[in-house]
Amino acid sequence: MSVPPRILATRLASSTPFLRVEKVDLEFSNGERRTFERLLPSGPGAVMIVPMLDADTVLLVREYAVGVERYELGLPKGRIEAGESVEQGAERELREEVGYGAHRLRRLAALTLSPAYMTHCTHVMLAEDLYPARLPGDEPEPLQVVPWRLADLHTLLGREDVSEGRSIAALFMAREVLAGRLTP
Amino acid sequence: MSVPPRILATRLASSTPFLRVEKVDLEFSNGERRTFERLLPSGPGAVMIVPMLDADTVLLVREYAVGVERYELGLPKGRIEAGESVEQGAERELREEVGYGAHRLRRLAALTLSPAYMTHCTHVMLAEDLYPARLPGDEPEPLQVVPWRLADLHTLLGREDVSEGRSIAALFMAREVLAGRLTP
Numbered sequence: 001m002s003v004p005p006r007i008l009a010t011r012l013a014s015s016t017p018f019l020r021v022e023k024v025d026l027e028f029s030n031g032e033r034r035t036f037e038r039l040l041p042s043g044p045g046a047v048m049i050v051p052m053l054d055a056d057t058v059l060l061v062r063e064y065a066v067g068v069e070r071y072e073l074g075l076p077k078g079r080i081e082a083g084e085s086v087e088q089g090a091e092r093e094l095r096e097e098v099g100y101g102a103h104r105l106r107r108l109a110a111l112t113l114s115p116a117y118m119t120h121c122t123h124v125m126l127a128e129d130l131y132p133a134r135l136p137g138d139e140p141e142p143l144q145v146v147p148w149r150l151a152d153l154h155t156l157l158g159r160e161d162v163s164e165g166r167s168i169a170a171l172f173m174a175r176e177v178l179a180g181r182l183t184p
Numbered sequence: 185m186s187v188p189p190r191i192l193a194t195r196l197a198s199s200t201p202f203l204r205v206e207k208v209d210l211e212f213s214n215g216e217r218r219t220f221e222r223l224l225p226s227g228p229g230a231v232m233i234v235p236m237l238d239a240d241t242v243l244l245v246r247e248y249a250v251g252v253e254r255y256e257l258g259l260p261k262g263r264i265e266a267g268e269s270v271e272q273g274a275e276r277e278l279r280e281e282v283g284y285g286a287h288r289l290r291r292l293a294a295l296t297l298s299p300a301y302m303t304h305c306t307h308v309m310l311a312e313d314l315y316p317a318r319l320p321g322d323e324p325e326p327l328q329v330v331p332w333r334l335a336d337l338h339t340l341l342g343r344e345d346v347s348e349g350r351s352i353a354a355l356f357m358a359r360e361v362l363a364g365r366l367t368p
Contacts, residue, residue: 002255002328005248014198014205018221018301021203024250032324036250037202039223064189065299066208066220071186072299109341111349113297115249115256117202120298122349140216144186154366157293157357165295165306166349172356173341182338 003029018042041119047089048077048166050108050174051098051127056151058171059098059130062144062161073146073159074167077122090125096137098145103129108173108184111166124170126177126184150175187213202226225303231273232261232350234292234358235282235311240335242355243282243314246328246345257330257343258351261306274309280321282329287313292357292368295350308354310361310368334359 008025015021020040027033051059058075065072076097080089087105094100108124148156153171156162176182192209199205204224211217235243242259249256260281264273271289278284292308332340337355340346360366 002246002248002325004253004255005324007250007253013200014203016197016205016207016221019198019203019205019223021198021200021205023200026250026324028248028324030325034324037200038251039203062186063300064186064212065296066191066210067222067302067304068296068299069188069191071188072296109352110347111352112249112252112256112347113349114304115252115348116247118251120251121347140189140210140212140218141186141214154360157366163294163296163305164299164349165297165351165353168293168295168353169349169356172353176338182341 005029013037036117038117038119042079043082044080044084046077046079046120046122047086047093048075048122048124048170049090049094049127050075050124050170051094051100051102051130052178053130053147055178056149057147058150058174059100060146060148061097062146063139064141068163071161072164073161074164075170086123086125090127092135094127095133095135097139097143099132099134100130101133102127103131106184108170108177111169113166122166124166124173126174150178189213197221220301222301222303226263227266228264228268230261230263230304230306231270231277232259232306232308232354233274233278233311234259234308234354235278235284235286235314236362237314237331239362240333241331242334242358243284244330244332245281246330247323248325252347255345256348257345258348259354270307270309274311276319278311279317279319281323281327283316283318284314285317286311287315290368292354292361295353297350306350308350308357310358334362
């Protein structure tokens, strides 16, 4: 096993209301030194929900994504707010974005975005036994809810508006768990 | 289908050598206005490689990730350099990080990290018919190459050092393509 590098120093390189960049000076076990940059977390992390309307139907949302300047179809998600547990954040986002609550929530995974330069972690929750329950969200326009059969996951992957790695990973993992092939 | 919002203005909010943040003023079709932040790309994008040593064995790499302050096990990847095609970038990263070249490269997917606030796109390439070929990389320490059977993907997902969403998505997609269940 490799000996991890030592962090010699960290300092804030830039900061905006949502995105903060930190510089990290590192010394690797072979004596090599590097300064890397990383994005700091903006709160307790994020939650992504795989809401199952029935044993095979997942509820996706279609939302405008300014990073890629188009609508993206994927799983509902959002930031966990201060003081919330992962489960509370998942339940709130599910009500705000999809209009459902869940009687059963299970942790599927904790996914990183780009561990080399992001501290960001997304907790993926499998939501089952849904019931209608709506909370007002802060979205600028209502999200379109799109039911999709997990049996048709391959068709979904061929769509140009389905591109988010963690959303695709979460759908595959949910399919494996629901089929009894993977234990979360 | 929803009418996409209009971008009213964009301006640089902060900038470091690797990470640039832009503010975007948007007007949605219902008249709602928002200012969002997004990370700008630092080049022509990134490439991630699924290198198959044989029909079932993928070559993973174990690399220190300062975002999460531990070693992460995942697929080899890196930035595409100016003037490189996706294929050229994949071939170079494969030689630098894994010590192999590939006689056959196929595009599997183009994955985004977080389309809501990142422009970042990772081109995922399936690499087959490998042969030993080494290029010196700029890594501070040599990466550990870890062969893994795709038939044991479920065991991999249980490891604490396997967390990257796009890496997990790419492994599932490669498994489906290699089994003839998905056309890239």
